[in-house]
Amino acid sequence: MSKSKNNKISNVLFAVFILLLLIPQTRQPIQVFLQKGLALFSPAVEDKSDQERLDTYQWNLTDLNGVSYDFKSAEGKVVLINFWATWCPPCIAEMPSLVKLHDDYKGKIQFLFVSNEDKAVIAAFLKKRGFNLPVHQPVSAVPEALNTSSIPRTLLIGKDGSIVIDKTGASNWNSDTVRETIDKLLLE
Template identity: 55%
Template sequence: MKKPKFSTSNIIFVIVIGLMIIPQTRQPIQVFLQKGLAMISPSEISVDKRETLKSYDNWNLVDSKGNAFDFKQAEGKVVFINFWATWCPPCIAEMPSIDELYADYKDDVIFLLVSNEKAETISGFQSKNEFNFEFYQSVTNAPAQFQTNSIPQTYLIDKQGSIVMDKSGAANWNSDKVRKVLDDLIAAE
């Protein structure tokens, strides 16, 4: 018997490749795949390897309402910083976990979700997805410790300015592990 040229697995493979080529379907598929990868909780940096911010000066941001935020206001507080973009599938994949974390910690942690996109693009993304946290744009360059070439890039900073978590790529920010770290950082003097 001659084997058919078009087996079921070949047809499925061609369909998947076709969907990845079409721009309208590529991003939802990539976000779906990234959500699977984002189930991993980020790791805490060991105390002896933590880098401390040299300064809180000279980083100014603006939120979607046009309100200015001087990073100096974050000094002495627990800070969650996430660099992201609306077109980035891993960023989109981790946003729901950040939103859930924000819902419980917004009074004790400063959340800075920073994008370099236009305000209209960010606002449209926020409205469409109904995220509750505020998004920011940098007015000046971020401190040297936050210079990155990849997104999403996330930092968790303690009250003394030490970088406790430094995660490149999507992660589950609403995990028990992250919540325990946050609880400890908030309780620390």
């Protein structure tokens, strides 16, 4: 094939790709697919000297059934908090790895999946994908160390309140690195 014919084919494919991104029904699946490539990588563990410490556990939430949850009850436990939304492609891309981690570590560590969206929207999202996760909504202000302006943001907090992993963006939460880190934190 000639170089100009290859260029034409490339240009047509690029134009089709851009067009698909402009169509609302195809935009999110394409974005999720692209984000899954980024979600192949494990999040980095913070160096001990760089770990921020949670200074307060004053935070109230409710689950999707309206049951109150006082974050103070998580003090002294290993906690994984994921801030996410159903409309967020990176959140959707990393969710399967978080579900696998949750399924293996529920009861061992405290999981909080936090979203500000309407409860019905969240419930429909979880049902459609077959996810059984403890989703909560904030009732009071988020502690400053956990406050976020970008999602997804996921934090792994040790028993002493140290933020061991603080990752914004899609990641592989079911990785050996994360599992080994959790296992070490559970032994402390």
